[in-house]
Amino acid sequence: MLNRRGLIGASLVGSGLMGAGAASAAAGSAGGVQLTRPCVISTWDFGVPANQAAWAILSKGGRALDAVEAGARIPEQDLKNHSVGRAGYPDRDGHVSLDASIMDEQGNCGAVAALEHIAHPISVARAVMEKTPHVLLVGAGALQFAQEQGFPREELLTPESRVAWEAWKKDAKYAPKANSEVGDYGKTSGQLGTPGGKGNHDTIGMLALDAQGNLSGACTTSGMAWKLRGRVGDSPIIGAGLYVDNDVGGATSTGVGEEVIRNVGSFLVVELMRQGRSPQEACKEAVARILKKKPAAKDIQVGFLALSKTGEVGAWSIQKGFSYALCDGARQDRLEAGESFW
Ligand code: SD4
Numbered sequence: 001m002l003n004r005r006g007l008i009g010a011s012l013v014g015s016g017l018m019g020a021g022a023a024s025a026a027a028g029s030a031g032g033v034q035l036t037r038p039c040v041i042s043t044w045d046f047g048v049p050a051n052q053a054a055w056a057i058l059s060k061g062g063r064a065l066d067a068v069e070a071g072a073r074i075p076e077q078d079l080k081n082h083s084v085g086r087a088g089y090p091d092r093d094g095h096v097s098l099d100a101s102i103m104d105e106q107g108n109c110g111a112v113a114a115l116e117h118i119a120h121p122i123s124v125a126r127a128v129m130e131k132t133p134h135v136l137l138v139g140a141g142a143l144q145f146a147q148e149q150g151f152p153r154e155e156l157l158t159p160e161s162r163v164a165w166e167a168w169k170k171d172a173k174y175a176p177k178a179n180s181e182v183g184d185y186g187k188t189s190g191q192l193g194t195p196g197g198k199g200n201h202d203t204i205g206m207l208a209l210d211a212q213g214n215l216s217g218a219c220t221t222s223g224m225a226w227k228l229r230g231r232v233g234d235s236p237i238i239g240a241g242l243y244v245d246n247d248v249g250g251a252t253s254t255g256v257g258e259e260v261i262r263n264v265g266s267f268l269v270v271e272l273m274r275q276g277r278s279p280q281e282a283c284k285e286a287v288a289r290i291l292k293k294k295p296a297a298k299d300i301q302v303g304f305l306a307l308s309k310t311g312e313v314g315a316w317s318i319q320k321g322f323s324y325a326l327c328d329g330a331r332q333d334r335l336e337a338g339e340s341f342w
Helices: 005-014 047-058 064-077 121-131 139-148 159-172 257-262 265-274 279-293 295-299
Strands: 039-043 098-103 109-115 136-138 204-209 215-221 242-245 249-255 302-308 313-317 323-328 334-337
Touching (some): 039 047, 039 302, 047 204, 047 323, 047 334, 064 098, 064 121, 064 204, 064 215, 098 121, 109 121, 109 139, 121 136, 121 139, 121 215, 204 302, 215 249, 249 257, 249 265, 249 279, 265 279, 279 302, 279 313, 313 323
Parallel strands (some): 109 136
Antiparallel strands (some): 039 204, 039 323, 098 109, 249 302, 302 313
């Protein structure tokens, strides 16, 4: 198995993706970057502007929960982002169907799954957490609740996303696929780009540690492009796509949600941290667990991102190309490369 951190780091620097001084980031134990409190991290390159919105709250002494909600709303409203929120690629039938979850420092959590017509599922997830006795609302019920809470009903399928969906339909013959990260990752069709890369359907998972030392997390996505109607991924499943334990740390995931759900991935990362693994070691073990149970998973992408109670970061994925954004008082607008097995 290869450790490609040096290689990926070099390529990010070369491509201008990595912020100035990133290569000298302070490494914590077992490879993870050590941040100072308050801090926020999130998956992928769109995590950089999301972190800025979170930082505006954290830097003023605000609560981690408010920070992750504000951060997650940034890609949700970005019309160029086809994997989160409005303008997300639709399911096989052309419905934009969104999944999101949020968790605070007291172990409170809320989530929505297969939610249509609401541009900010993360805020609906928070409303589920704070205003109902439930954790997860789905489909028509989630939409009804959102509208009762005053969220506007909107058309989320943009003309650009419709064009991409119609192009997919021509070749797909309406045949359901397990996920569009299998196979050549759209290289032949040219639609989706490299595994886990920009243009492929990615999720924002965000973890923040506030000045008071409290952790919260958020996760929001439009899920797998062209999925079967009704398909729910890992992102709204507490313990799979997101888990936070204020005594230990938090974890979140991106990639093929079915594999994350099967292994209760984010909960596993946090439990491994509780047992003494660094965030980096814990993320690596969670990825290894997926591969051990199902070696064929080496052809798909799953990435875990973790933040400990002390501000140490971990990031590990199956395939190279998993990037994450980090931000604290000393480091802003920074994009880092996670480690990977391949
Ligand atoms: C899902 N984990 O719905 C999400 C999608 C994703 O990179 O993150 N793709 O399974």
